[in-house]
Amino acid sequence: MARKLSPAARHMMRIAAGQAAAAAAEANGHMEGATAYELQLAQLHQHRLQLKQVQSQEQKAELKRRILPDYAPYVEGVLTAGKGAQDEVLTTIMLWNFDAGDYAAGMHIGAYVVEHGLTMPDRFNxxxxxxxxxxxxxxxxxxxxxxxxxxxxxxxxxxxxxxxxxxxxxxxxxxxxxxxxxxxxxxxxxxxxxxxxxxxxxxxxxxxxxxxxxxxxxxxxxxxxxxxxxxxxxxxxxx
Structure with missing residues (x-):
């Protein structure tokens, strides 16, 4: 499991994510290369590996409920200041919220995703x-x-x-x-x-x-x- 961020670090992540999301939309339209995004993408990779070790869908949902707070500062920063840059972390966390039963959080992200025309990673088809x-x-x-x-x-x-x-x-x-x-x-x-x-x-x-x-x-x-x-x-x- 990734190391938990302190309140100060969470605040800095929220600010960094917002700044990166605002800049990315005006640059290349993708979050790739932004430090805040790459950190969250690396964490996402670790969590995917953990989820692959779990066969039960019920236990997968419980694991997602435990790890989703790790992404909250990043998501809040992007939704607050972002302008629609392509973002695999955001779209994946949207779905994980649905799986975990936090439908309101999933729809909050979903509104942003649809408004800005974000696409899903190819594996979703x-x-x-x-x-x-x-x-x-x-x-x-x-x-x-x-x-x-x-x-x-x-x-x-x-x-x-x-x-x-x-x-x-x-x-x-x-x-x-x-x-x-x-x-x-x-x-x-x-x-x-x-x-x-x-x-x-x-x-x-x-x-x-x-x-x-x-x-x-x-x-x-x-x-x-x-x-x-x-x-x-x-x-x-x-x-």
Missing amino acids: RTAACLIAEEPAELALRALRAGDSFPVEPLLEALRITHEQDMPDEARAKLHLAIGTAQAHGINADNLSEDNAGLLESASEHLTRAIQLHDKCGGKKTLEGVNRLLKKYADSNNG
Whole structure:
């Protein structure tokens, strides 16, 4: 594990990262060669090697939760002063935040990545916008299918961030499916209320859109259940 930085060193890293990110965008558009970036890239390499030694996805996520604070000063500096220079550290940490369950932090970076058109390293084979839509959606669907809840806010933020970005219909369908399923989760005939009916209406719209984009997305049964609950709520208020 890399040596932990002192508060003073973290402050200096934040300042150095911001200065490097601002200068790089005006120079060659890439962070390569900047001392702050190269230090973080070297640390990233060490952490990747550690992660390769772990087979369990659950334990990988836990390891990422422990090491992500090491990158916080660098990320804060880049997001505060950066102007869109290409940055493999930033895009990788964005995904690690998703994996670690810090969706708000991941989306905060994602907004910068999409705004400035940063690209993902070649090994990902997908655009940044596609990853921002798909990665949280896949994590959400995995949790929801296991019977767990999942916060809908980061999914809605992913939709907002990537709204105008091009991606395969299947990828956007997956995001709409995740949003609709998350909104409907936990609502049943015993807890129908005006607020829950509002969530169900939104869920119905997102699930319908998911099916329009990808007929085999897997949302048809969920949509049928949502619409049954909406009809039950309407009937109870018209009775």
